[in-house]
Amino acid sequence: MPVKIRLQRKGRRKRPFYHIVIADARAPRDGKFIEKIGTYNPMTVPATIDLDRDSAYQWLLKGAQPTDTVRAILRFKGVLYRKHLQRGVDKGALSQEDADRKFDEWIAEKEGTVAERRAAQEQKDADFRAQVSGTPPPPPEPEPEPATEEATDVATAEDTTPPSATSELDAARAEAEGSTPESKAAAADVAGEAKAEAEAAEAAGEALEAANEGKDDSGTGNIAKEV
Template identity: 60%
Template sequence: MPVKIRLQRHGKKGKPFYYVVAADSRAKRDGKFLEKLGTYNPNHNPAIIDLNVDASVEWLNNGAQPTDTAKTILSTKGVLLKKHLQGGVKKGALTEEQAEEKFQAWLAEKEAAIQAKKDGLSSEQAAAKAKQLEAEKAVNEARIAAAKEAEEALLAEAKAAEEATNAENASEEEVKEEAAE
């Protein structure tokens, strides 16, 4: 029975979510599987991968063949590195402790890279938010300035109308005074 490590699709249309499974290669894509090894969620940035490394290595040692996408996921989580290091232990090139130490150092380096990407994304989001806030402030200031100008124009018109009525009243009074003389 040829065994493949592959992805089994779940989730809504347009929002995929995958199980990483060891399955008979003749089984349907979303059909029966032998063991669920983990999950893969590409909807986040960076993608969320939860994988049982030891079970995956065991399946690889027993002859399971990963598909291209599954191989990339296994490589990302260090399963292929751990299998490689175990081969070195079997040949006597490394001790078990040295292999585990190398694997843990690689995991720490990988986690630092992932954290750096998350920090970069969050700083980009913060910068975009600050830029949007500045644009909104500029629009609000322009609105306030336009409202002040309109208010000043109305006040100037009111003063001009008041002065005109005062001038008319004054000229009427002068006409009355002249007529009274």
């Protein structure tokens, strides 16, 4: 009875998912099978393959023929490499320990490469989702408390008053209050002048009184002489 290692399609439309089975070559593709040895999902990057290597290797030794796709899967998972090493052991080119060691090293390296590819793809998908969704907007800042109308009017008037008008306004206020240095100096000058005038007037009055007294004395003497 010819035995083949082939894929059995599962999944829904446009989303295929396969079982790796050992089946009779005369059976339908999705019909009865002898043994299921793994699964194959081509929709992921890289493709997800779950395979029983020992079972696949034993069936190869028994003469089962894989299809082209399954052969690629067996090569990717190292089953064909193990068969190649075992042929070298049978011919005496390698010992069983060396063959097992090489196979284990090859599997470890292969699994590491697959893990790196899967991590890189996950990071790429995460970056794409972040780019599509975008960064969240910053939280809104708290609104300031509303100011009263009087304070707003005063602030507006102060802001709109030109510098020259402000200086003139300040000078007028200071002059009205009498607190500017110029007004104080002017007031001092006026007070000094008024004081000097008062002193001059007082001196003139004293001189006039003295002159009148001398005139009176001279007139009295003249009268006395005439009498």
